[in-house]
Amino acid sequence: MKLNGIIFDFNGTMFQDSHLHEQAWIDMIQEYNPGNPLTEEEILTNLHGRTNDKILRHFVSPSLTDEEIQKLSLEKEEYYRTLCLAKPEQLVLTDGLIESLDTLKEMAMPLTIATATIKENVDFYFETFALDRWFDPDKVVFDDGSFPGKPEPDIFLHAAKKIAIAPENCLVIEDAYSGLCAANRANIGMIIAIDPFFKNRETFLKDNLCKNGVITDFNGFTDYIFAQQA
Template structure:
């Protein structure tokens, strides 16, 4: 392992419930048909906003429509983050992990399906510039397909100047783990903070490098060796 690529949402920041809340609101507001909670849940994580909007609202949305709806959704999401201050913290053990990686001069970056405005929000709220260079972060800029396509991790590895098989990826979403596997990432670790997905990850041979609950376990798995 020569570099580490972190997913962000649901991995570094346990905000899946806030994204879900914002998407449920948007889809129920704009979708013509009734859609089940289960369908919404299974078709949002790891995907780009344009993919989600076209899937649930209208496959013929213009880029202007997508931008407007995406801005509305992300604005609502950030409002929810600020209203839930107790949840606005990094995952347990992550600060110590990032400090250790920095002390070891380990190349590291973030690969996230979210938009640039949210990445800027996270850098501000969590002071991520302590550990990451904003310019190396890969986010949804509309130029590549979302997870489970491998593109995001191929781009992230290239930004680190590494081959995919030289990198470790840490991910929480089924689609993200699938993307890492397709990208040929050398070590893939799944994080399952609430113990809901271990069986599905194991059955689909995802997270072959280990399945952890938080970053205290991540350190035990890798950093004390």
């Protein structure tokens, strides 16, 4: 394949905040459904990378109304942002990412973000990390309720369309099991998993979800991705 565009997941990929999302979700689930235990497998397959409606209906109640979903979703994300702001030392992009994005910008590589989070969080990230240095906010794909979330392929198909690149000529970089499944279903040409804490590497590789390998951070990222094409 010829690499013509890159689609980044955000949470757990560009920003190492998985533990903050986990804390926010666990606290909410324990409040609204205290009898529902959260196993590591459940967190891996049914929490990370999923849209809020799927998470809430899976862990809280399948009978939640759309209005209840909206209320609980906004409540959870506001709590999550509070957790982020409580630890400003952790409000940094993944190691090596700034340098990689600067290089890709110099190369005029089309870039975008495809994230399962909601617009309020996307706005928070653009303000906090000055993402408009590299990304056009109008080309970012987020959970607006108009398409099914990961592991369905729609989010990456929309992202590829936003940057006018065929999916088979795109690279997706993802940290979540459901996101990697979505990238495969979207026929993305290059798929790389990021696993900074060596938690899920074996599962990703065993299930053949990341055809172009697993990285721990973005140091040497541009050299790595173009070496994959050699």
